[in-house]
Amino acid sequence: xxxxxxxxxxxxxxxxxxxxxxxxxxxxxxxxxxxxxxxxxxxxxxxxxxxxxxxxxxxxxxxxxxxxxxxxxxxxxxxxxxxxxxxxxxxxxxxxxxxxxxxxxxxxxxxxxxxx
Numbered sequence: 001x002x003x004x005x006x007x008x009x010x011x012x013x014x015x016x017x018x019x020x021x022x023x024x025x026x027x028x029x030x031x032x033x034x035x036x037x038x039x040x041x042x043x044x045x046x047x048x049x050x051x052x053x054x055x056x057x058x059x060x061x062x063x064x065x066x067x068x069x070x071x072x073x074x075x076x077x078x079x080x081x082x083x084x085x086x087x088x089x090x091x092x093x094x095x096x097x098x099x100x101x102x103x104x105x106x107x108x109x110x111x112x113x114x115x116x
Contacts, residue, residue, distance in 0.1 A: 001084070002019075002035060002083070002084035002086075003019070003082050003083050004019050004020065004021050004032060004035070004079060004083075005019060005020050005021070006022075006023055006055075006059075006060040006082065007020055007021070007022050008023050008024075008025065009022055009023065009024055010024055010027075011024065012024055012027075012029060016031055016032060016033055016041060017033070018033050018037075019032075019033075019035075021062075021079065021082075023046075023053060028046040028047060029044070029045055029046060030044045030046060030051065030053060030062060031044070034068055034071060034075055035075065035077055035084050036068075038071060038072070038073045038075070040068065040071045040073070042068060044062060044066065048109060049102075049105055049106045049109050049110075051064070059081040059082040060081075060082060061079060061080045061081055062079040065078045065087055066079065067095070067098065069090070069095045074089055075089075076088065076090060
């Protein structure tokens with residue numbers, strides 16, 4: 001089973017190390033290198049409409065899954081309690097539907113906040 005360590009930091013390093021999830025609470029961002037080994041930097045914004053970080057005092061989880069659809073590898077995985085769980089690759093139509101759903105969810109969220 002692949003694992004990833006986490007580091008809470010203020011600034012994301014220019015050259016992240018493999019198998020480390022860097023988390024900047026201040027800048028609401030988490031960054032790591034793609035777990036497939038391709039070397040691409042994966043940036044996950046932490047927000048109500050993007051990713052959520054769960055820290056239990058010992059381990060970290062990111063929710064929802066990470067789908068690197070813009071990378072050649074198109075890797076798809078979960079980070080749950082510092083463990084990497086590889087998920088199945090999505091078909092192009094699934095990626096497009098997921099992107100459309102993300103846009104709709106963001107629109108609903110921000111429209112609801114604007115009305116308050």
